[in-house]
Amino acid sequence: MRSFIKKDILMFWRDRKELITVLVLPVLLVFILNFAFAGLFNHDKKSTIDLQLAVVNQDKEAEALEQLNKKLMNEASLEEQEATALVEQAQHIQPVPLLFDFLENKDIKNLVTVHRLKEAEAVDKIKEGDLDAILIIPDGFTAESLYAAFVGKTPTVKLQYKLEQQTNNSSALNNIIQGFMYQLNYQFAIQTIAGAKEVEVTLPEGGFEEIGTGETFTMSQYFTITMGALFALFMVATAATKTGIEIRQQVFNRILLTNSHPMQFFIGKMVSTICLVFLQIIFVIIVSNLILNIFPDRSMTFWIGIAAMAVLFSFAMSGLAAVFTAIILRMNNIDASNGIFMLVILLFGIIGGNFVPIQMLPDWLQQIGEWTPNGLYLVMFTDWIQFEELSSLAKPSMLLIGFVILSTMAGLALFPKRGITK
Amino acid sequence: MLEAIHLSKNFKGKKAVQDVNLYLGHGESVGLIGPNGAGKSTTISMISSLIKPTSGEIKLNGVNTITKPGEIRKILGVVPQELALYQELSAYENLHFFGSIYKMQGKELKDSIEQALEIVGLTDRQKDLVKTFSGGMKRRVNIAAALLHRPEILILDEPTVGIDPQSRNHILETVRMLNEKEGTTILYTSHYMEEVEQLCDRLYIMDHGEIIAAGTKAELLSILSTEDTFKLELSKLDGNFIERVRAIEGIRKVEAFQLQMKIIAKKGSNLISELVHLADQQHIQIINFQTETPSLEDVFLHLTGRTLRD
Numbered sequence: 118m119r120s121f122i123k124k125d126i127l128m129f130w131r132d133r134k135e136l137i138t139v140l141v142l143p144v145l146l147v148f149i150l151n152f153a154f155a156g157l158f159n160h161d162k163k164s165t166i167d168l169q170l171a172v173v174n175q176d177k178e179a180e181a182l183e184q185l186n187k188k189l190m191n192e193a194s195l196e197e198q199e200a201t202a203l204v205e206q207a208q209h210i211q212p213v214p215l216l217f218d219f220l221e222n223k224d225i226k227n228l229v230t231v232h233r234l235k236e237a238e239a240v241d242k243i244k245e246g247d248l249d250a251i252l253i254i255p256d257g258f259t260a261e262s263l264y265a266a267f268v269g270k271t272p273t274v275k276l277q278y279k280l281e282q283q284t285n286n287s288s289a290l291n292n293i294i295q296g297f298m299y300q301l302n303y304q305f306a307i308q309t310i311a312g313a314k315e316v317e318v319t320l321p322e323g324g325f326e327e328i329g330t331g332e333t334f335t336m337s338q339y340f341t342i343t344m345g346a347l348f349a350l351f352m353v354a355t356a357a358t359k360t361g362i363e364i365r366q367q368v369f370n371r372i373l374l375t376n377s378h379p380m381q382f383f384i385g386k387m388v389s390t391i392c393l394v395f396l397q398i399i400f401v402i403i404v405s406n407l408i409l410n411i412f413p414d415r416s417m418t419f420w421i422g423i424a425a426m427a428v429l430f431s432f433a434m435s436g437l438a439a440v441f442t443a444i445i446l447r448m449n450n451i452d453a454s455n456g457i458f459m460l461v462i463l464l465f466g467i468i469g470g471n472f473v474p475i476q477m478l479p480d481w482l483q484q485i486g487e488w489t490p491n492g493l494y495l496v497m498f499t500d501w502i503q504f505e506e507l508s509s510l511a512k513p514s515m516l517l518i519g520f521v522i523l524s525t526m527a528g529l530a531l532f533p534k535r536g537i538t539k
Numbered sequence: 540m541l542e543a544i545h546l547s548k549n550f551k552g553k554k555a556v557q558d559v560n561l562y563l564g565h566g567e568s569v570g571l572i573g574p575n576g577a578g579k580s581t582t583i584s585m586i587s588s589l590i591k592p593t594s595g596e597i598k599l600n601g602v603n604t605i606t607k608p609g610e611i612r613k614i615l616g617v618v619p620q621e622l623a624l625y626q627e628l629s630a631y632e633n634l635h636f637f638g639s640i641y642k643m644q645g646k647e648l649k650d651s652i653e654q655a656l657e658i659v660g661l662t663d664r665q666k667d668l669v670k671t672f673s674g675g676m677k678r679r680v681n682i683a684a685a686l687l688h689r690p691e692i693l694i695l696d697e698p699t700v701g702i703d704p705q706s707r708n709h710i711l712e713t714v715r716m717l718n719e720k721e722g723t724t725i726l727y728t729s730h731y732m733e734e735v736e737q738l739c740d741r742l743y744i745m746d747h748g749e750i751i752a753a754g755t756k757a758e759l760l761s762i763l764s765t766e767d768t769f770k771l772e773l774s775k776l777d778g779n780f781i782e783r784v785r786a787i788e789g790i791r792k793v794e795a796f797q798l799q800m801k802i803i804a805k806k807g808s809n810l811i812s813e814l815v816h817l818a819d820q821q822h823i824q825i826i827n828f829q830t831e832t833p834s835l836e837d838v839f840l841h842l843t844g845r846t847l848r849d
Contacts, residue, residue: 120639124625124632131627131668367623370589371684376612377640 121385143344171239184260253277345401354458357441361451390438395431433490439528546595570735573745616690626670655683675706763833772827
C-alpha cells in the first residue's frame with residue numbers, strides 16, 4: 118500500500134506542469150481576483166459610494182411620549198401604572214436622534230452626505246439632480262416605533278425612503294437603513310425581555326457583510342477558499358487521469374501481473390489524494406495569507422480549525438477520486454472519462470460557489486450547492502472565519518463525512534472485478 | 540510445463556485468436572512469429588492471465604491458470620510491447636515500485652534491483668528518469684522490471700521494436716543469457732524472423748489468429764525441402780543457352796536478367812557439372828555461382844503468400 122501512495126505522490130511531484138497548475142495558479146488567481154474585485158465588494162477598502170441623502174424629519178418628538186402613553190392604554194389596554202412605567206423606560210431611547218447619529222457616524226459618513234431639509238425643498242433638489250434620495254421620518258415615527266417595540270408588533274408608521282432612480286448605491290443605503298431599523302427593534306426587544314430598567318440601543322456598524330458580532334468575511338478570504346477548493350477538484354480529476362495513463366501505458370497490467378490486489382491500487386489512489394489535496398489547500402491558504410494578510414491576528418485555535426477542515430475536505434476529495442478512478446478503469450477511455458470529470462467539476466464548481474459567490478445564485482441552486490463537498494467546505498469555512506464556533510461546523514462536517522462514505526461505496530461498486538481490465 | 544489448449548478469443552464477435560495450441564517445455568526458448576495483427580499479443584495476454592479466453596484452457600503443470608491466475612503470475616515475467624513504466628520516475632524508482640508490489644523488501648528487493656539493472660546493463664543510469672532515456676534503454680528497463688522476481692517463464696512481446704541495432708543486440712544477448720545460463724523458459728514473439736531464428740529452439744508461426752505451422756527450425760525449413768535454388772552470373776547470355784538449360788532434366792524454372800540467371804530445380808538434381816559443361820560448350824564463362832538455402836522467411840512466404848512485414 119505504501120508503495121502505491123509513494124508512487125502517486127512522487128509522480129505528482131515530478132509533474133512540474135501539474136504542480137504549478139494546482140499550487141501557483143490558485144494563489145495567482147486569489148491575488149488577481151482580490152485586486153480586481155476589491156472596489157466592488159470589499160468594504161475595507163475605499164468605497165466608491167458617495168450618496169447625497171436628504172433627511173426630512175416630520176416627527177413631533179416632543180409629543181412622542183404622550184402619544185405612546187395613550188397608545189399603550191387605549192390600544193394595548195395597559196393599566197395607567199404599567200403604561201407610565203414603560204414610558205419612563207422609553208424616555209432613554211430616542212429613535213430619531215439615534216438615526217441621525219447612525220447616519221453621521223464615521224463609517225456611514227464616508228458613504229453618505231446627509232442634508233436635513235423640508236420635504237418640498239428635498240423634492241426640488243431631487244428633481245434638479247442634486248440629491249440621490251430622500252429619507253422621510255414621518256409624523257408619529259418615534260411613538261409608533263417605541264409602541265411597536267414594546268408590544269412586539271410591526272410598526273404601522275415606517276421610515277420612507279424615496280429614490281430618484283434605483284442604483285447600486287441607493288439600494289446599498291436602503292440596506293443600511295433597513296439594517297438600522299432591524300437592529301433598533303432587535304436591541305430594544307432583547308432588553309425588554311431581559312427586564313432592563315433603562316434601554317440602551319447599540320447602533321449597528323455600517324457595511325454590507327456584518328453579521329452579528331462575528332469577524333468580517335472578506336472577498337480575499339472567499340477567493341482563497343474557493344480557488345483552493347476548485348483546484349483541489351482539478352487535482353482529483355488529474356489523479357484519475359493518471360490512472361488512465363497507467364492503463365494506456367500497460368503499467369496497470371504490469372501491476373495486475375504482480376498478483377497485487379487491485380484494491381491496493383484503488384486505496385492507494387484515495388490516500389495519495391488525501392495527502393495531495395491537504396497539502397494543496399494548506400499551501401494556498403498559507404501563501405495567500407503571507408501575501409495578502411487575509412487572516413490577521415487569528416488565534417491558534419482558528420488555525421487548528423482550518424487544518425481540521427482541510428483534512429475533512431481532503432477526505433471528501435478522496436471519495437470523489439475513488440469514483441473517478443473507478444469510472445476511468447471501467448470506461449477504459451481517457452478522453453471520454455476526462456469529459457465526464459470536467460462536467461462534474463464545472464457543476465460542483467458553479468453550484469458550490471467556486472466560480473461566482475454563492476449569494477449570486479438563485480435560492481434553490483444555493484440549497485443544492487450546499488450539498489456539494491466544495492459547497493459544504495465553503496459553508497464551514499465561512500462560519501469558522503466569522504464565529505470560530507465548533508457547533509456551527511457539526512452539520513456540514515457530518516454531511517462531508519456522509520459524502521466520503523457514499524462516494525467511496527460508489528467507487529467500490531463501480532470498480533471493475535478482479536482480472537477484468539478490458 | 541505450460542500449455543494452451545484450443546485457445547480462442549473473440550472481440551465483439553470478431554475472432555482475434557482461433558483454436559491455438561501451444562506448448563512450452565521447461566527451459567525451452569520458443570518463438571511465436573507472425574505479422575502485425577496476427578493475434579500474438581492477444582495470445583500472450585491470455586497466457587499471462589490478463590484477459591480471459593472465450594474458449595480453451597491454459598494449464599501450468601496441470602493446473603488451470605484461467606481459474607487460478609495467481610499460479611502463473613507467481614512464476615511469470617512479462618515484457619509487454621508497450622513500455623509499461625512510469626516515465627516520471629527513475630529506472631531505480633520504477634524497479635523499486637514493481638519489486639515492492641511483488642512483496643519484496645529490504646535486502647532482497649535491493650539485490651533484485653541491482654541484479655536486474657546489471658543484466659540489462661543500466662546500473663550506471665539507474666538514477667536517471669525513464670523519460671530521459673533512449674528508446675533502447677527504455678526497453679531494457681522494461682525487461683528489467685519483468686526480471687525482478689526471478690521468473691521461471693519470461694514472455695517477451697516484440698521487445699526490440701523501434702530501437703537501434705546496438706540496443707537490439709544487447710536485448711537479444713540478455714534473452715539468450717537468461718535462457719542458457721539461468722534456465723529461464725522463454726516465449727519470444729517478434730515479426731523479425733532473424734531474431735527468433737537466433738534465439739529459439741522451436742517456433743510457432745501465426746497468421747490471422749491461427750497457428751499455421753509449428754516445429755523446430757529444421758522441421759519448418761523442410762516444408763521447402765523439395766527444391767534447390769541456384770544463382771549464376773555469366774560473362775555473356777543468349778537465348779540459345781537459356782533454352783538448353785531449360786532442357787536439362789530436373790529443372791523446374793529458369794529466370795534470366797541481364798547477365799544473371801536464377802534456376803529452380805528438383806532437390807538433389809546435381810546440376811552443377813552439367814551447367815559447367817554446357818557453359819563451356821557455349822564459350823560462356825561462369826563468373827559467380829551460388830546455391831541458395833531457403834530461410835524461415837521463405838517458409839512464411841510459402842505458407843501465407845506474404846512476408847512478415849507486410
